[in-house]
Amino acid sequence: MTPAARISAAVEVLADIDARRRPATDALKDWGLSHRFAGSKDRAAIASLVYDALRRKASAAWIMGETTPRAVVLGMLKLQRGLDLDAIAALCSGERFAPEPLTAGERARLKGGDLSDAPTHVAGDFPDWIEPSLGRLFGDDLVPEMQALTTRAPLDLRVNTLKVSSREEAHDALPHLNAVETPLSPLGLRIAPGEDGRGPAVQSEPEFLKGWIEIQDEGSQLVALLSGVRPGEQVVDLCAGGGGKTLALAAQMENHGQIYATDNDARRLAPIHDRLARAGVRNVQVRTPRAKADAVTDLDGKIDCVLVDAPCTGIGTWRRNPDAKWRLRPGSLEVRRNEQAAVLDRAARLVKPDGRIVYITCSILPEENDDALAAFMENHAGFKPVPLDRALEETQLGHLKNIVRPTAHGLQLTPHKTGTDGFYVAILVRNP
Template sequence: MRLPGRLSAAIDVLTEVETRRRPVSEALKSWGQANRFAGAGDRAAIGNLVYDALRRRASHAALMGDDSPRSLVLAVAVRDWGENPKALSQSFAGDAHAPEPLTEAEIARLSAPAPEMPAHAAADVPEWLAQSLERAFGDSWVDEGRGFAGRPSLDLRVNTLKSSRERVLKSLARFNPQPTAVAPLGVTMPAGARDARTPNVTTDEGYLKGWFEVQDQGSQIVATLANARPGDQVLDLCAGAGGKTLALAAAMDNRGQIFAFDSDRARLAPIYDRLKRNGARNVQVRAPESGALDDLAGKMDRVVVDAPCTGTGTWRRRPDIKWKLTPELLAQRLADQSAVLNQATGFLKPGGHLVYITCSILPQENDDQVQALLATHTNLAVVPAVEAWQAAFGTTIPSGLATELGGVALTPHRTNTDGFYCIVLRRLA
């Protein structure tokens, strides 16, 4: 397919997403199944157009004076992919798969400098979240928002139970991987421009042998901050598919015990195959049944709570959820987090550590939640970010990452990672 056909397909997919409220991944898959003539390169390019349109939806709409799928995709082609408006319109002529030629008004808007726009549009975030983001990031909140409008890198975590970073770098050399800047066992491949395809590393021999897992560097960093040690008794209370469980098992060198639990069986299901592939032998999966964790009360050295959240930290990878988030959904997630934090405290032994993690950048889900927990649990104290970072990494925490309460906040703008929050609490008695 030529670019005009790809643009037309992206408009169709985005229309499907907007009108039927379908997840982007499902709409793209459905389009691919209905158009089997399209090759892998075509599907990748169309996916990039759709995701780029959603990442910068607000600023593209401000440029075009319209947020229709056509306007957003045309803005991506010109503003992000560097196409010339007039030349682009001319390329549509005679192409049966192209969109309608650009109007004079569209060419004028696409040719003009970016207009003045409200701060939330410049940041490419929902207007109702502007106040929260300003509270989280101060004067730099617009730049932080723009960081979430870019494409994410592909990050891997080396599984030290089976391999080394040097070995993984060598095995994936054809993709030009690089060591991550912060995570000590990470490997990264920066996102390409325009129609660049993301490497399919899950078919690589090293992945199949368990040498590495796909995991954002930010996720690796917060798993390291949990500071699990060989011999520890650890409860991963919201284990999900087991990404952080696997990181903890490797950090513990298969010594001690990890209890992996999740209240949702479907989320937990993939963990079994992943544990086997990674060679993680110190993990006991606890199914969500009544009394499944009763025997662990008051016995855990560490309780890791990767809490259910709004996912605002994943906006680069899932930009559609940015525009679907509502105050009602935020309120539900706050209630979920409060409940799981209160549950988690009961498993700590004296001197044990509670590690609270979210993939959110909203203060309501992060420092505010911990402040509320401390108000009702006087036997808990924050381990300051400086101390937690030094204990986990053996280095001084980078400037600007510590939150007011003593947590650690990661963002694309600050650390070139997804957005994550992590804070460590110690049980005093």
């Protein structure tokens, strides 16, 4: 397929997403099934165009003066891809499979359109209804913070110290990936996204199959390190899901002590068993709930650290899931807040005196972060937050002090400040 034909295909996929109100992955899959002549490189390029258009949907529509899929793609080519008017016009020739030629109005918009007078939610490309919440956290930094969430995310790897002695050893074994060391996590390697937005097929690398590396955003690595888990402790990963943070905790504990990994949704735990085996983890018990029965009741009051990787809106991952931002609704935030309150209540019963809850979200909304913990502490007077300086010092992450965004009860990582996904973490200690 020609570059112009790929643009036509991206417009078609975006129209399907708008008409049927469904995830981009589903629309792209259906397009590929109905256009089997398109090769893997074509499909990847089309997906990249679609996701870039979704990243800049509001701002692209603003400079074009309309919200049609065609307008959004054209505006994205200017804003996200940096193409000038002549380059875009050359792609829109109207020839075989190419988009129709630019109209006079489109030419004027592409030549002179900018975001200087755009509302904040347009300049930052996010739903307008969350602007008050984001403003509470970011203040004058709101637009640059949200614009950072429109960029493509790199592919980050965590070096598994249960299998390899150092980050340098893993790095030297993978020279063809052109990875660099992550700037903040002492365990991370980073691979920049390719022109099509994709990274290499790391899962097929021998080092991955041997358990030397795991795919994990640097922010996720940092919040796991901030848990401060130590060898010999008793730990519960209460929302373990596929086990990404469970694996990181096991390596920090050097396979000594015990981690109990569980999740309310048993289906989410399915991948964890193979991942544990590949990583050489021996100190994890997977507790699968049966008929939604609590799988860790016998551990109440006995646990040193409960990790709560709480269900949330996932706003902090919009670099990777740009279509999710336009499907977010106020009702979904309320659902997540109720789920967060429930999982925090459950965590409180597990923690022993002097034990701690490590509360994590991949959200940047105060309602899901500081507000959730404030409500929890109001109902659980025996818990108090660990000061930021102390948490960073105890986990040897003091270099983060002037980079992270401190909050009332924890800290916030963001693409703009730390180059990571938008993770929040706070540590609550139970009084003796």
